[in-house]
Amino acid sequence: MSQENVALIMGLLDTPEVDVAQVYQDEALFAAAVETVSPYLDPGFAVTVRGGPAGDQTFVGVLGFKAFWQDWLTPFESYRQEIDRAVDLGDRVLLLIRDFARLKGSDEEVRGDHAAVWSIRDGKITAAEFYASRSEALDAVGLSE
Secondary structure (H helix, E strand, O other), X not given: OHHHHHHHHHHHOOOOOOOXXXXXXXXXXXXXXXXXXXXXXXXXXXXXXXXXXXXXXXXXXXXXXXXXXXXXXXXXEEEEEEEEEEEEOOOEEEEEEEEXXXXXXXXXXXXXXXXXXXXXXXXXXXXXXXXXXXHHHHHHOXXXX
């Protein structure tokens, strides 16, 4: 079942060509994304941001997920992500992510390496935890770099 979990998460994520900032700024694009993802979300789905500027924060449901992303994307004109690696952890999937973003008013792209741990139960995504650093995520799941 765990490889199915990796396939589920990878299948729902945006491709590197998708500008995540546009998805969360455009109501029609966001509505289409929600329609695609909603059947795979547990009713209690929650997102926790670990080690962010405001400390650990939890956002509940699709609207909480949207609020998290809109807050995170505030300074950016564009934002895209590439998955460097997906690690099968049974009922969880660790993603090692590379972000590419352009700040508003700038032509320069900035890059960052982050990680996320997605939890799945009975084919539904129950939680996502986003980490500011890959090493924190690896520690959280009992792995080391």
